[in-house]
Amino acid sequence: MSESIPTIKEIARRLNVSVSTVSRALSDHPRISTKTKEAVKELAKALNYEPNSKAIFFKQKRSFVIGVIVPHIYEDFFSKGISGIEDVALENGYTILFGQSHDRIDKERQVVDAMKNQRVDGLIISLSKETNKSDHLKTLDAYNIPVVYFDRVPSLAGVNKVFCNLFEGTVDMIEWLFKQDRKRIAFINGPGAIIASKERLDGYIEGISRRKLKVDMQMVEQTDFSEEGTHKAVARLLALKKPPDAIISFNDYVHMDAVKYALKEHVKINEDILFASYANISVNKHTAYPPVVSVDQFPYSQGEAAMKMLMDILQHKTDEDTAAKAFLHKEIPVALVYNS
Amino acid sequence: MSESIPTIKEIARRLNVSVSTVSRALSDHPRISTKTKEAVKELAKALNYEPNSKAIFFKQKRSFVIGVIVPHIYEDFFSKGISGIEDVALENGYTILFGQSHDRIDKERQVVDAMKNQRVDGLIISLSKETNKSDHLKTLDAYNIPVVYFDRVPSLAGVNKVFCNLFEGTVDMIEWLFKQDRKRIAFINGPGAIIASKERLDGYIEGISRRKLKVDMQMVEQTDFSEEGTHKAVARLLALKKPPDAIISFNDYVHMDAVKYALKEHVKINEDILFASYANISVNKHTAYPPVVSVDQFPYSQGEAAMKMLMDILQHKTDEDTAAKAFLHKEIPVALVYNS
DNA sequence: GCTTACAGGGCAAACGTTTGCACCGGGTTT
DNA sequence: AAACCCGGTGCAAACGTTTGCCCTGTAAGC
Incomplete structure (x- = not known):
């Protein structure tokens, strides 16, 4: 027995x-x-x-496990991304080892170490906010563990990455708003330091400029993502002599906070002011006042693409070990999604 | 080189x-x-x-990896639960292997098999909607992999599990609504088949009965969780000769759909009708019309508890291998959370 | 009747680590 | 002087699987 x-x-x-x-x-x-x-x-x-996979992997030096690290699992964006990764992984007989960095670099280090110890075959990571250089990921090279960056990617070229560029999406969104006869388009951006803010701002400026209008920086506000920060931004916009007739928020969460405040000020949402945003999160379908248009970054597709890229790398690694390493980049196009 | x-x-x-x-x-x-x-x-x-963990684990017959399977990662409830599991895991030097069943039993089987192949040291699982018997988990016994069920647990006693009972929470919620001077409390329940619906309904009946009122089954509606299903339920409630002055929804998503419809009918949310719900998801903090009260099931704590339970089992397994297996059950108390 | 070929299968090494046991030399005890 | 102890270290087996190479028997070819 x-x-x-x-x-x-x-x-x-x-x-x-x-x-x-x-x-x-x-x-x-x-x-x-x-x-x-x-x-x-x-x-x-x-x-x-x-x-017994352990014996096999031990012998074969591969584990058929890949690591996935994201800042937060609870964000709609990342959980969809993970689903994309997971589906491709499962098709290929891989399983996911998983970790969150909670947007802190020390935690990120810890999780990366755990992954290294488990000898994952590869790693897909979306960097924490605090991560500006990625030394801790360099050590993976020594262990021959390829890394694919996902969405929050380093700007260097010498890495494999999958990402979106929001510049075009922002320009498109602005053009669409003009077509809806909106003339005064405001923008609630995120902190200036993060790259995603810059992309959006550049797109905003380009979009306005294409109409031969000049950019009014009073219309560009900033939030630290706290509810209060967003409320203040909206307050300032509404207090302008010529208040906006459209507000673009950094993402759908900021959008919700903005709407919440605007309602208190008796703004007719999506009538007096058209609200637009980024991300197109799932709850938009349930909320009372979703943005009329949201820039979808297709996290599921990004996840799929990242995992496919990793599979590709793992494939060719077998073929020619010390082959000329070309780094792969893939840009996923964004798209406007309209809520009727 | x-x-x-x-x-x-x-x-x-x-x-x-x-x-x-x-x-x-x-x-x-x-x-x-x-x-x-x-x-x-x-x-x-x-x-x-x-x-090289693979070598160690191969030798020592443990992997310091535990598997976690949930129906959907994108649900606020489960992503919080996973965070709880993950935090305790990391403290104890364990890493998580992760999978979603997408509420389908075939997918669940597939993921369980993958976990078995990876020889996880233990498994925490929240069953898919389709899973009524858990044969596929029996095979884990042969591999000496302990299983802890989490939230969506089988009703059998011969398993380890962590769960909530919503009965008490529902009774409390109803009493609180009565205190707010609401007399006609309606209830939008989920499909009758699932156990969570029954718990809620029993609580509802008990809560109403404690006030010596008799239960009016016209006030108890049902939704299949689709937006349309919920809309119809609300429509029927509003059409009653004596419409409700409070509506309890099955969860916060149903709540949102209910609010969306009620707004179209020019109901003053949380004035004409008080809206209550279950789950207390994160977006409630951002939405324009959160439920005045939501029954929080503390998924993070449930996750923590489940992982601790598993650690415990893993501990004692070493001590006395064939010890008398007592199955552990833990019920996490729920609590009402109020949104001002 | 001899070589050749090939189908079918076994032997043993190897992967990186842990661990029970043996060994060795010098100091301490009888 | 023999017996013993003990700190410090090495040897080798074991974990489950894969795989290069070798072995055997039978049938075909001459």
């Missing part, structure tokens, strides 16, 4: 053949006769045999 | 000692002299040595 987990040895013993025969039979090696194969497979099934 | 990953052997070779000495030095074995230990540790650091 000892809890014996079936092994290849056990099968070999019972069938009076060698372990190598069993191993080859299970992997359909041509040198093994059909009869033997059948016998082995039958017994394997009967014993409920499952190969 | 060959990509050689440092191993214990390499260290031994360079220091002219045996691998066993290195191994023992690294784990601070008392039999090794301080001098040797220092030399070994120094070189190990210099070479950037990291133990």
Whole structure:
């Protein structure tokens, strides 16, 4: 009644053949006769045999596990991204080892170390806000663990990455708002330090400029993502002599806070002022006042693309180990999504 | 320039000692002299040595990886739960292998198999909607992988589980609504088949009955969680000769859909009708019309508790392998959360 | 009847680490 | 002087699997 987990040895013993025969039979090696194969497979099934991945991975130096690290799992964007990654992973027989950095670099280090210890075959990571240089990821090179950056990517070229550029999306959004006959388009941006803010701002300026209008920086506000920060930004916008007739928020969460405040000021949402945003999170479908238009960054597709890229790298690594390493970049196009 | 990953052997070779000495030095074995230990540790650091977990786990028959399977990662409830699990895991040197069942039993099977192949040390799972019996989890027994069920648990006693009972929470909510002078409390429940619906309904009936009122089944509606289903439910409630002055929704998503419809009918949210709900999801803090009260099931705490329970089981497994297996159950108390 | 070919299968090494046991030299006890 | 102890270290087996190479028997070719 000892809890014996079936092994290849056990099968070999019972069938009076060698372990190598069993191993080859299970992997359909041509040198093994059909009869033997059948016998082995039958017994394997009967014993409920499952190969011990640890032994295999130990031997083969691969684990069929890939690590995924994101700042926060609870953000709609990342959980969709993870789903994309996971689906592609599963198709290819890989499983995901998972960690959150909670947007802190020390935590990120800790998780990266854990992944390294587990000897993941590869890593997909979306950097924490605090991460400006990625030394801690350099050590992965020594362990031959390829890294694909995802959405929050370093600006260097010497890395593999999948990302969106919000510049075009922002320009498109502005043009659409002009078409809705909005003339005074305001913008609530995120902190100036982060790259995503810059992309958006550049797009905003370009969009306004294309209409031969000059950019009024009073219309450009900033929030630290706190509810209060957003409220103040909206307050300033509403207090202008010529208040805006459209407000673009940094993302859908900021949008919600903005709407909340505007409602208190008796603004008719999406009538007096058109609200636009980025991300197109799932709850938009449920909320009372979703943005009329949101720039979707397709996190699921980004996740898929990142995982495919990693699979690709893992593939070619086998082919030619020390091959000229070309770094892969992939830009996922964004798209406007309208809420009726 | 060959990509050689440092191993214990390499260290031994360079220091002219045996691998066993290195191994023992690294784990601070008392039999090794301080001098040797220092030399070994120094070189190990210099070479950037990291133990190969695969080899260790293969040898020691544990992986320090635990599997976590939930229906959907994108649901606020589960992503918080995972965070709770993850935090406790990290404290204990464990990493999470992760999978979603997408509420489908076939997918659940697939993920469970992947976990088994990876030889996780334990598994925490929240069952898919489709899962009524858990045969596929029985096979884990043979591999000596303990399972802790989480939130969506089987009703059998012969399992380890962490869960909430919503009965009390519902009763409390109803009493609170009565105190707000609401007399006609309606309830939009989920599909009758799922256990969570029954708990809620029982609580509702108990809550109403405690006021010596009799339950009016016209006030109890049902939704299939689709936006349309919820809209219809609200429509029927509003069409009653005596419409409700409070509506409890199955969860915050249903709540949002309900509010959306009520707004169209010019109901003054949380004035004409008080809206209450379950889950207390994060976006409630951002939405224009959050429920005045939501029953929080503390998914983070549930996650923590589940992981602690698993750690406990893993601990005692080492102590006395074939010990009398007592199954652990833990009920996490719920609480009302008010939005001003 | 001899070589040749090939199908079918076994042997043993290897992967990196842990660990029970043996060994060795010098000091302490009888 | 023999027996013993003990700190410090090395040897080798073991974990489950894969895989290069070798072995055996039978049938075909001459």
